[in-house]
Amino acid sequence: MPPLVGRFVPFTAVAAANCINIPFMRSREIMQGIPVFDSKGRRLGESSNAAKSAIAQVVISRVCMATPGMIFPPILMSWLEEKQFMKARPWLNAPIQVLVVGFFLVFATPFCCALFPQKSSMAVSSLEKDLQEKIKALPDPVDRVYFNKGL
Template sequence: MPRRGQCGLKPRLCSVQFLVHRLRGTMSGQLPPNIDLKEPRWDQSTFAGRASHFFTVTDPRNILLTDEQLENSRKIVHDYRQGIVPPGLTENELWRAKYIYDSAFHPDTGEKMILIGRMSAQVPMNMTITGCMMTFYRTTPAVLFWQWVNQSFNAVVNYTNRSGDAPLTVNELGTAYVSATTGAVATALGLNALTKHVSPLIGRFVPFAAVAAANCINIPLMRQRELKVGIPVTDESGNRLGESTNAAKQAITQVVVSRILMAAPGMAIPPFIMNTLEKKAFLKRFPWMSAPIQVGLVGFCLVFATPLCCALFPQKSSMSVTSLEAELQAKIQETHPELRRVYFNKGL
């Protein structure tokens, strides 16, 4: 006898019937039952699914939403989690409310986040700061000012998106801020001195080198507590197994790589374009247009680079049990001898 599903049909027919029922429900405005709003809408095991998720998370239009729209989205999400569904609410509207809510409210504390610290502010803020860093990079005062602005913005973002379980202390935040700013400025000034006698095009890549160096300093320092005490690791079902510093190292490495690659297109492509444009009559006649053109070019790159680089690694990352610390391995093998991989949140 062929195996049958709960709907009384063969498994494949049962799946088809479920999809048809779900589609009809969505088209008629009815919500499918048991939508898990704790998980993203798209399959996070694929790059396409992760990219779709982050294109929504980093949508710059969310910073234009009013307080009333934000509060309405929060109410829809909270009501749905309590089993209260407003009449006529569709699945698309529910997911839209979920992403608006996530874009503005801290996932652990529920507090409204600082506007410029939200993920939806990443593109407009970074395009402005990066564009200016790449335009005004020739003098020491300009390097000092824009690297300071950039690291101040990074500090706001890191503080805004801090973990609710292990918040940063003022000393940790200050140490990371001062160290990253010093590292970025030292890198920029040092490379500027080395590139004075080479092609101007090479000099345009100095800000990128400074940003890359700052990321390598800033992120590990901002997450130093995770490196000391570890981050929670779970089984596939989310059951907590312990804390691992090895998992923290992998998570932080993935975030550093993502952040550097995120900055790369916006800081590597425009220099070639600007180097060509500045030789043309238009910019020689209107040199003040260099900054807005550069900001626009950087912004165009970041609109795509930000979500695509966030999606490079799964948010719910994993590693082999054999890669964990010996003590944690022994604990897991004693309680879960069949377990081969553990999972953890890599952060952003």
């Protein structure tokens, strides 16, 4: 493999860590569920299906958040290191990497946090059967529930 491929190993590690750590740290939510609400803010119950959806959204956001700062700088630095300017000033390598990664994080973090709305929703038909029945038994049943996805 070319040396550039080795520069993407940290990204792979960060992506894998996010895919494992976030569900692990939020496993209680998967087992017990998270609160779901109607559009008026009334709590309707807890749903582990909503928790799984929320956790999946957070994992995707976190992997996307790491992508620009861990994919583009290795490519840019590989290109810059071939230039005479950088060969004459190898001490600039670390400051340039920090600035490039910082630049990407400034924009990637808020953008990726906004990929999915904080107050997410899902169809009642996607919830657990017992919660579906509980919602359908209400005087004014709803067809969508809302939940806080977390960060």
